[in-house]
Amino acid sequence: MSQRISALILDLDDTLIDTRAAMVEAGTLVAKDLWPDADPRRWRGFGERYCFDPQQFYERYARGEIEFMEMRRLRFEETRGHHELADVGDRFSTFETDYWSAFEKSQALFDDTLELLDAADDAGLPMSLVTNSSQLLADMKVRISGLGSRFVSVLTTGTYGIGKPDRRLFDHARTDLGVPAAEILSVGDHLGRDITPAVQLGMQAAWLVRSDSHQSVPDNLDERVQVVATLGEVVALLG
Ligand SMILES: [Mg+2]
Numbered sequence: 001m002s003q004r005i006s007a008l009i010l011d012l013d014d015t016l017i018d019t020r021a022a023m024v025e026a027g028t029l030v031a032k033d034l035w036p037d038a039d040p041r042r043w044r045g046f047g048e049r050y051c052f053d054p055q056q057f058y059e060r061y062a063r064g065e066i067e068f069m070e071m072r073r074l075r076f077e078e079t080r081g082h083h084e085l086a087d088v089g090d091r092f093s094t095f096e097t098d099y100w101s102a103f104e105k106s107q108a109l110f111d112d113t114l115e116l117l118d119a120a121d122d123a124g125l126p127m128s129l130v131t132n133s134s135q136l137l138a139d140m141k142v143r144i145s146g147l148g149s150r151f152v153s154v155l156t157t158g159t160y161g162i163g164k165p166d167r168r169l170f171d172h173a174r175t176d177l178g179v180p181a182a183e184i185l186s187v188g189d190h191l192g193r194d195i196t197p198a199v200q201l202g203m204q205a206a207w208l209v210r211s212d213s214h215q216s217v218p219d220n221l222d223e224r225v226q227v228v229a230t231l232g233e234v235v236a237l238l239g
Pocket of ligand 1: 011012013014015188189190
């Protein structure tokens with residue numbers, strides 16, 4: 001990648017913060033409270049399946065097909081059913097409250113996150129955070145992880161009522177950053193949501209495929225996409 005980079009668009013979940021680990025941890029803790037007599041392996045199993053969401057309820061929410069709370073309840077019931085855990089009736093609301101409390105306590109940056117953010121700050125590169133989190137969740141994650149003042153803007157699904165991969169969100173970020181699209185590097189762990197729309201707008205893109213992410217790089221990947229295994233490799237791209 002030889003083009004000049006003057007600004008960054010960054011994804012949040014599983015790019016800067018280890019959201020998957022926090023979700024598994026939160027789900028496991030809450031399952032333990034809801035089903036104290038169940039086999040302890042089911043607590044962890046619940047946490048993992050709830051996080052990995054094999055029925056892709058989160059994708060349906062991201063496409064605007066279902067509301068956030070409906071997504072959560074469908075995911076909960078699917079996971080509970082799969083692990084043959086007892087119906088908890090209206091205690092789903094307890095799950096929601098306890099889950100978010102546990103999730104908040106489980107927030108953690110990846111080891112290489114500050115390396116990238118510090119390098120970008122040192123190079124004077126403005127950064128915009130673009131996330132499919134709700135405003136409330138994004139605010140919490142940014143606050144807990146201490147990233148609050150790092151970004152020119154934080155764009156969530158609530159900011160304009162749209163989420164990634166809608167290219168308009170990237171275009172709004174470009175406006176906030178105040179530089180041409182060709183000088184922006186978009187960094188994220190999801191090819192379809194973080195990388196493809198940026199490339200379509202003429203931005204540069206670094207697709208983060210961490211070694212434990214269970215992702216595979218397709219043979220026909222657009223040659224404009226740089227694949228990186230760590231955020232440290234993104235630092236090297238900044239020149
Ligand atoms: Mg992500």
